[in-house]
Amino acid sequence: xxxxxxxxxxxxxxxxxxxxxxxxxxxxxxxxxxxxxxxxxxxxxxxxxxxxxxxxxxxxxxxxxxxxxxxxxxxxxxxxxxxxxxxxxxxxxxxxxxxxxxxxxxxxxxxxxxxxxxxxxxxxxxxxxxxxxxxxxxxxxxxxxxxxxxxxxxxxxxxxxxxxxxxxxxxxxxxxxxxxxxxxxxxxxxxxxxxxxxxxxxxxxxxxxxxxxxxxxxxxxxxxxxxxxxxxxxxxxxxxxxxxxxxxxxxxxxxxxxxxxxxxxxxxxxxxxxxxxxxxxxxxxxxxxxxxxxxxxxxxxxxxxxxxxxxxxxxxxxxxxxxxxxxxxxxxxxxxxxxxxxxxxxxxxxxxxxxxxxxxxxxxxxxxxxxxxxxxxxxxxxxxxxxxxxxxxxxxxxxxxxxxxxxxxxxxxxxxxxxxxxxxxxxxxxxxxxxxxxxxxxxxxxxxxxxxxxxxxxxxxxxxxxxxxxxxxxxxxxxxxxxxxxxxxxxxxxxxxxxxxxxxxxxxxxxxxxxxxxxxxxxxxxxxxxxxxxxxxxxxxxxxxxxxxxxxxxxxxxxxxxxxxxxxxxxxxxxxxxxxxxxxxxxxxxxxxxxxxxxxxxxxxxxx
Numbered sequence: 001x002x003x004x005x006x007x008x009x010x011x012x013x014x015x016x017x018x019x020x021x022x023x024x025x026x027x028x029x030x031x032x033x034x035x036x037x038x039x040x041x042x043x044x045x046x047x048x049x050x051x052x053x054x055x056x057x058x059x060x061x062x063x064x065x066x067x068x069x070x071x072x073x074x075x076x077x078x079x080x081x082x083x084x085x086x087x088x089x090x091x092x093x094x095x096x097x098x099x100x101x102x103x104x105x106x107x108x109x110x111x112x113x114x115x116x117x118x119x120x121x122x123x124x125x126x127x128x129x130x131x132x133x134x135x136x137x138x139x140x141x142x143x144x145x146x147x148x149x150x151x152x153x154x155x156x157x158x159x160x161x162x163x164x165x166x167x168x169x170x171x172x173x174x175x176x177x178x179x180x181x182x183x184x185x186x187x188x189x190x191x192x193x194x195x196x197x198x199x200x201x202x203x204x205x206x207x208x209x210x211x212x213x214x215x216x217x218x219x220x221x222x223x224x225x226x227x228x229x230x231x232x233x234x235x236x237x238x239x240x241x242x243x244x245x246x247x248x249x250x251x252x253x254x255x256x257x258x259x260x261x262x263x264x265x266x267x268x269x270x271x272x273x274x275x276x277x278x279x280x281x282x283x284x285x286x287x288x289x290x291x292x293x294x295x296x297x298x299x300x301x302x303x304x305x306x307x308x309x310x311x312x313x314x315x316x317x318x319x320x321x322x323x324x325x326x327x328x329x330x331x332x333x334x335x336x337x338x339x340x341x342x343x344x345x346x347x348x349x350x351x352x353x354x355x356x357x358x359x360x361x362x363x364x365x366x367x368x369x370x371x372x373x374x375x376x377x378x379x380x381x382x383x384x385x386x387x388x389x390x391x392x393x394x395x396x397x398x399x400x401x402x403x404x405x406x407x408x409x410x411x412x413x414x415x416x417x418x419x420x421x422x423x424x425x426x427x428x429x430x431x432x433x434x435x436x437x438x439x440x441x442x443x444x445x446x447x448x449x450x451x452x453x454x455x456x457x458x459x460x461x462x463x464x465x466x467x468x469x470x471x472x473x474x475x476x477x478x479x480x481x482x483x484x485x486x487x488x489x490x491x492x493x494x495x496x497x498x499x500x501x502x503x504x505x506x507x508x509x510x511x512x513x514x515x516x517x518x519x520x521x522x523x524x525x526x527x528x529x530x531x532x533x534x535x536x537x538x539x540x541x542x543x544x545x546x547x548x549x550x551x552x553x554x555x556x557x558x559x560x561x562x563x564x565x566x567x568x569x570x571x572x573x574x575x576x577x578x579x580x581x582x583x584x585x586x587x588x589x590x591x592x593x594x595x596x597x598x599x600x601x602x603x604x605x606x607x608x
Contacts, residue, residue, distance in 0.1 A: 003024040003025070003088065003089055003090060004024065004025050004026070004088055004089070004090040004091070004092060005025075005026045005028065005081075005084050005085050005087075005088040005090070005091050005092065006021070006025055006026065006027045006028070006092040006094050006121065007027075007028055007029075007030055007081065007091070007092070007093055007094060007095070007105075007108060008027065008028075008029055008030070008094045008095060009029060009030055009031070009032055009095055009096065009101070009104060010029050010031070010032070010315055011029045011031075012312065012315040012316060013029065013126065013314075013315040014027045014028060014029045016126050016315060016316055016317045017094070017126060017131060020126075020127075020128045020131045020132070021131065026084055026087075026088060028080070028081060028084055030077060030081065030095070030104065030108060031074065031077050032104070033074075033103075033104055033107065034070060034074050034077060034078055034081075034104070034107055034108060034111060035068045035069065035070050035074070035107040035110070035111060036068060036069070036071065037057045037058070037066055037067065037068060037069070037153065037157055038057045038067070038069050039071070041055070043069050043071065044057060044067075044069075045067060045069060048067055055161060056157060056158065056161050056162070057157070058154050058157055058158060060158075060582060063575055064154055064574075064575065064578045064579070064582075066150065066153065066154055066157070068107070068110075070111065078111055078112075081108070081112060082111075082112055085112055085114060085116070088116065089116050089117075090116055090117050090118075090119070091112070091114045091116055091117070091118045091119070092118075092119050092120075092121040092135070092138065093105035093108060093109070093118070093119070093120050093121065093141065094121040094122075094123075094134070095108075096321065096323070097122040097123070097124060097321065097368065098145075098321075098323055098368075098510070099145050099146075099148055099149035099152070099569070100149055100510075102120075102141065102142050102145040102146050102149060103145075103146055103149035103150065103153075105120060105141055106141060106146040109141065119138030119139070119140075120138055120139050120140055120141045120142070121134045121135060121138050122134060122138075122139065124320050124321040124324075124368045124369055125314075125317070125319070125320040125321065125369075125374040125375065126314065126315065126316075126317040126374065127317060127374050127375045129375070130374075142569075144568070144569040144570055144571060145569050147568050147569070147574065148565045148566070148568040148569035151565060151568050151574040151578070152565055154574075154578065155179060155561070155578065155581070156178065156179050158578070158581070158582055158586060159177060159178060159179040159182075159552065159586065160176060160177055160178055160179075162582075162586045162587070162590060163177035163182075163545070163549070163552065163586065163589075163590065164176050164177045165590075166544070166548075166590050166593045166594070167541055167544065169594075169598075170544055170593060170596055170598045170601060170602075171537065171540050171541055171544060171598070171601065171602060172537060175522065175523075175537070175541060176518075176522055177541075177545070177552075178515070178518070179552075179558065179561070180501075180506055180507035180511060180515055180558065181515050181518055181519055182541070182542075182545060182552065182553050183506055183507075183553050183554075183555060183558045184497065184501060184506070184507075184515050184516075184519060185519055185524045185525070185534065185538050185541065185542060186542045186545070186546070186553045186555075187492070187497070187500060187501075187555070188491070188492050188497070188525060188532055188534040188538065189534045189538055189539050189542040191489055191491060191492060192491070192533075192534050192539070194238055194488065194489045195488040195489060195491070196606065197238065197239070198238065198239065198240045198486075198488035198489070199239060199240045199241060200240050200485050200486050200487075200488075201235055201240050201241055201242065201485070201486045202252075202483060202484065202485045202486075203230045203231075203232075203234075203235075203250055203251065203483075203484050204251040204252060204253055204255070204256035204481055204482065204483050204484070205220060205221040205229050205230075205231075205251065205256065205481075205482055205484070206220070206221035206256060206259065206260055206263070206431075206479060206480070206481060206482065207219075207220060207221075207478075207479070207480055207482045208220070208221070208268075208418075208431050208476060208478070208479050209476075209477045209478040209479070210268055210418075210474045210475065210476060210477055211466070211474070211477060212466040212467075212468065212472065212474060213466045213467070215464075215465075215466040216477070217433055217435065217463075217465055217466065218433065219416075219418055219431040219432060219433035220431060220432060220433070221429065221430070221431055222417075222430050222431065222432045223249075223428075223429070223430035224249045224251075224259075224422075224427070224429055224430075225422075225425070225427035225428065225429075226428070227247065227248065227249045228247075228248050228249065229248065229249045229251065230242070230246070230248040230249065230250045230251070232484065232486060232487075234246045234248050235486045237489060238489065240486040240488065253481065253483060256481035256482075256483075257481045259422070259429070259481075260479050260480055260481045262422060262423055262424055263420045263422065263429060263476070263479055264476050264479045265476070266420045266421060266422075266423060266476070267420070267473050267474070267475065268418045268419070268420055268431075268473065268474040268475065268476060269418065269419050269420075269471070269472070269473055269474075270416055270417075270418050270468050270469065270470055270471060270472040270473075270474070271417050271418060271419045271430075271470065272416065272417040272470060273414065273415075273416045273417075273468050273469065273470055274414070274415045274416075275412060275413070275414045275415075276412070276413050276414075276415075277410060277411070277412050277413075277439065278410075278411050278413065279408040279409065279410055279411070280408060280409045280411060280442070280443075280444075281355075281408050281443075282355070282403040282404050282405075282406060282408075282442075282443040282447065283400065283403070283404075283447075284327035284357035284370065284404065285327055285329060285357070285370035285371065285372055285400055285401050285404050286370055286371040286372075286396075286397055286400050286401075287324055287325050287326065287327060287359070287370060287371065287509065288307075288322060288323050288324055288325060288371070288509035288510055288512075289325065289498055289499070289502045289509040289512070291306060291310065291322070291371055291396075291397070292306050292307070292494070292495070292498045292509070292512060292513065293495040293496075293498050293499055294396060294400075294495075295393060295396060296493065296494045296495040296498075296530070297495050298396065299389075299392055299393065299396065300530070301389070301393070302494055302513075302516070302517070303494050303498060303512055303513035303516050303517075304513040304514070304516065304517045305389070306393065306513065307322065307510075307513040309389050309390055309393045310322035310371070310393060312390060313390055313393065313394055313397075314374075317374055317375075318373065318374055318384060318386070318390075318394060319371055319372065319373055319374055319394065319397055320368070320369050320370070320371055320372050320373075320374055321368050321369075321371075322371050323368075323509070323510040324368035324369065324370060324371060325359060325508075325509055326359055326368050326369060326370055327357040327358065327359050327370045328356065328357070328359075328369055328370060329356065329357075329369060329370055329372060329401075329404065330369055332376055333369070333372055333376070333401075334354050334355075334356075334405060335376070336375075336376035336377070336378050337378060337401060337402055337404070337405045338350060338351075338354065338405050340378040340402065341402060341405055341406055345406070345445060345446070348407070349406050349407050349441075349442065349443075349445055350405065350406065350407060351405050351406055351407050351408070352407070354405065355404055355405060357370075357404070370401075371397055372397065372401040373394070373397060373398055373401060378398070378401075378402070380395070380398060381394045381395045381398065399446050399447040400447050402446045402447070403443040403446045403447035404443075406442055406443035406445065406446055407440070407442040407443065408442050408443070409438060409440060409441055409442035409443060409444045410438075410439040410440040410442065411436060411437070411438055411439065412436070412437045412438075412439050413434065413435070413436050413437075414434070414435040414436075414437075414465050414468070415432065415433070415434045415435075416432070416433050416434075416435075416465065416468045417430055417431070417432050418430070418431045418432075418433070418474070419431075420476075433465065434463075434465075435463055435464050435465030436462055436463050436464070437462055437464045438462055490531075491528075491531040491532060491533060492531070492532045493530045493531060493532065494516055494530070494532065495530075497512075497516065497532060498512050498516075501515075504555050504559055505559035505562055506555060506558050506559055506562075507558075507562070508562070516532075519538075520532075523535060523537050524537060524538040524541070525538060536604060539604050540601050540602045540604070543601045543604075544593060544596060544601040545589075547592075547593075547596060547601065548589045548590070548592045548593035548596060549585055549586065549588075549589025549590075549592070549593070551585050552585055552586070552589065564577055
């Protein structure tokens with residue numbers, strides 16, 4: 001007789017764990033959730049059909065109790081798990097160590113009703129050592145986490161099933177609302193409104209090319225007769241117009257062209273040189289959010305693809321748990337990384353002191369380690385035999401982890417100012433150039449973070465200047481007028497949307513991928529390159545929700561819900577909050593929405 005049954009979520013995870021356990025263990029997969037709220041009318045139990053709240057499957061008249069069912073495609077799995085348990089004398093619930101994993105474990109216990117000793121087995125990586133430690137130190141199921149996850153599920157159901165029918169009646173059939181989904185859509189709509197109101201303005205400056213000692217470099221006009229020349233920072237980001245009170249020289253095309261013609265034959269005098277040496281420290285290891293952002297920037301991966309790939313890497317034992325907002329690294333991991341840096345890169349690239357990082361994200365929960373290569377061998381993607389998308393994502397994680405314990409980079413920045421005298425007015429015209437040189441690469445040798453600005457440079461790019469001294473006389477190689485136009489606020493990309501959701505405390509990073517995928521599938525957003533463009537449907541729905549139930553799509557209010565869910569995890573009763581939210585926000589909002597003219601909310605007014 002097998003001695004113990006270990007239940008995990010997926011076959012891949014089960015297969016990996018079996019490698020570390022003997023024949024006395026049976027490792028089986030639940031295939032995710034085994035029980036949930038009904039997804040269709042056909043799944044609603046006969047005992048609740050006919051009740052006013054039956055469609056919700058949440059008893060809003062009696063403590064907001066959810067009605068759970070086993071979906072048809074899970075009944076065979078549950079039967080199999082019961083049969084396996086009947087042959088065992090111990091049960092280990094080894095689902096993921098987060099709210100959802102705790103909830104899956106709770107549902108398993110509710111269905112299996114074990115009479116044998118039952119333990120909660122938790123680990124953040126699937127390695128021999130981690131599995132052995134988890135077996136040696138199991139814990140009880142965390143009822144607080146279960147309550148928080150169940151409250152989240154009920155809250156999401158109330159929003160979706162109460163608000164969505166209003167959207168069908170006022171906007172279009174088959175639309176859906178979501179507690180976090182609708183807020184994410186609103187964020188993109190607000191940005192699009194800003195873009196619609198934006199009025200472009202233009203300004204001109206001069207671009208100079210010169211050289212010294214056969215090393216060419218460029219400079220930009222910054223001042224005319226002591227008055228700064230307008231730059232993009234002088235214009236309002238929302239309206240595109242020059243900010244009030246700015247004392248700048250605003251050149252038009254004619255003025256800039258005429259000035260360029262006058263200055264082309266004049267000598268250039270180096271009037272000031274500043275050289276500064278600075279250090280750059282490595283970035284923290286990846287969290288769920290930062291991994292999604294960087295994979296989008298560097299690999300072009302959508303958040304959903306990133307999480308799917310990371311899930312496979314985790315379940316195959318290659319990385320630690322990929323749903324985390326912690327930037328902490330274990331002592332064992334730090335020791336392994338530092339040893340690897342010394343052997344692979346040399347002691348001079350090792351940070352003199354070990355580095356630990358602190359999470360700054362709003363509402364973060366330090367429940368796990370950061371995302372890093374599993375174990376202590378620090379094998380590379382090629383050493384693990386990885387290929388394709390998995391190899392690329394693992395390589396990104398590997399490099400980011402290694403960089404955390406590498407030495408600071410040292411960078412020399414040289415800024416020079418050069419003067420040309422305008423022959424017409426005998427006034428100084430000032431140009432500026434900046435050069436950058438990496439004196440010591442430090443962690444740049446392993447990892448350089450990308451940027452959300454397509455025109456931005458990576459940290460390790462060099463643009464050295466020749467040796468310049470005050471009083472040097474140079475000649476103009478080329479001098480041209482350059483026109484610029486203010487740009488509207490950038491649309492969100494997946495990377496910037498994830499970053500904004502996290503900074504605002506909206507939802508949890510583990511849900512961002514599904515949110516972004518859902519709003520695209522539902523027709524609220526379309527992808528244009530990497531930009532996320534809200535559709536007219538999104539604008540109409542947002543207008544309706546803003547006018548009828550503003551708090552449901554309010555950023556601050558939605559963020560506060562996460563704090564409430566955290567308090568439930570520590571023992572707070574959810575009933576009063578659920579009742580107030582359902583009655584005061586949802587039901588009253590829907591009632592108000594019924595009075596709305598559909599034509600009004602479906603009319604998008606052009607910016608005046």
